[in-house]
Amino acid sequence: MSIEVQGSLFTDEDSDLGHLGASVTRRELSRGAWVDVRPGWASSVDLFDRLVGDVDWRAERRQMYDRVVDVPRLVRFYSETERWPNAALIDAKTALDAHYRQELGEEFATAGLCYYRNGSDSVAWHGDNIGRSATEDTMVAIVSLGATRQLMLRPRGGGPSLKFTLGHGDLIVMGGSCQRTWEHAVPKSTRATGPRVSVQFRPRGVR
Ligand SMILES: O=C(O)CCC(=O)C(=O)O
Numbered sequence: 001m002s003i004e005v006q007g008s009l010f011t012d013e014d015s016d017l018g019h020l021g022a023s024v025t026r027r028e029l030s031r032g033a034w035v036d037v038r039p040g041w042a043s044s045v046d047l048f049d050r051l052v053g054d055v056d057w058r059a060e061r062r063q064m065y066d067r068v069v070d071v072p073r074l075v076r077f078y079s080e081t082e083r084w085p086n087a088a089l090i091d092a093k094t095a096l097d098a099h100y101r102q103e104l105g106e107e108f109a110t111a112g113l114c115y116y117r118n119g120s121d122s123v124a125w126h127g128d129n130i131g132r133s134a135t136e137d138t139m140v141a142i143v144s145l146g147a148t149r150q151l152m153l154r155p156r157g158g159g160p161s162l163k164f165t166l167g168h169g170d171l172i173v174m175g176g177s178c179q180r181t182w183e184h185a186v187p188k189s190t191r192a193t194g195p196r197v198s199v200q201f202r203p204r205g206v207r
């Protein structure tokens with residue numbers, strides 16, 4: 001089922017979002033980067049199933065040196081003008097805007113969705129530094145749904161990595177210089193791991 005999602009707050013739907021505010025814990029990293037964590041923020045039980053079923057997932061291909069390789073996960077990127085696949089994503093963006101707009105100086109605009117089908121799906125070390133985030137501070141807010149996975153962060157150029165364990169409904173926000181000065185990855189898991197969907201909210205011109 002797809003729902004009309006533009007231009008409404010859908011106050012008649014229960015999107016099961018918790019409060020942000022004081023429940024968000026900030027961890028300052030080095031070089032002007034920081035991470036906010038809010039466990040269990042988006043506790044909706046069926047959003048995961050709906051996204052898995054309703055989104056027209058696409059295989060990701062990426063240039064690696066002289067060849068194009070499959071990235072082991074499925075993706076779908078929604079621009080600010082496209083119809084998003086579920087009203088709960090609009091509710092999440094609206095709540096994130098209410099909490100972060102003043103500090104960020106703008107609203108979140110796009111929703112990038114990634115589907116990790118099992119523990120063999122992953123994303124390698126990278127920063128979301130295509131566009132303005134190559135030169136400016138920004139924020140990338142991630143809602144994790146489904147199976148628990150590790151999001152790793154390490155300073156660009158080397159240094160000990162930090163491990164954030166993301167369970168169903170957890171919110172993590174990478175802010176400040178994080179996309180330029182740090183890298184993040186979701187490594188493969190050797191344990192039997194169920195499917196996970198990650199939703200990343202980014203401002204316009206940040207990828
Ligand atoms: O799976 C995640 O939460 C991270 C995804 C990510 O870093 C990206 O798509 O840029």
Ligand SMILES: [Fe+2]
Nearest residue numbers: 126127128184
């Ligand atoms: Fe990323």
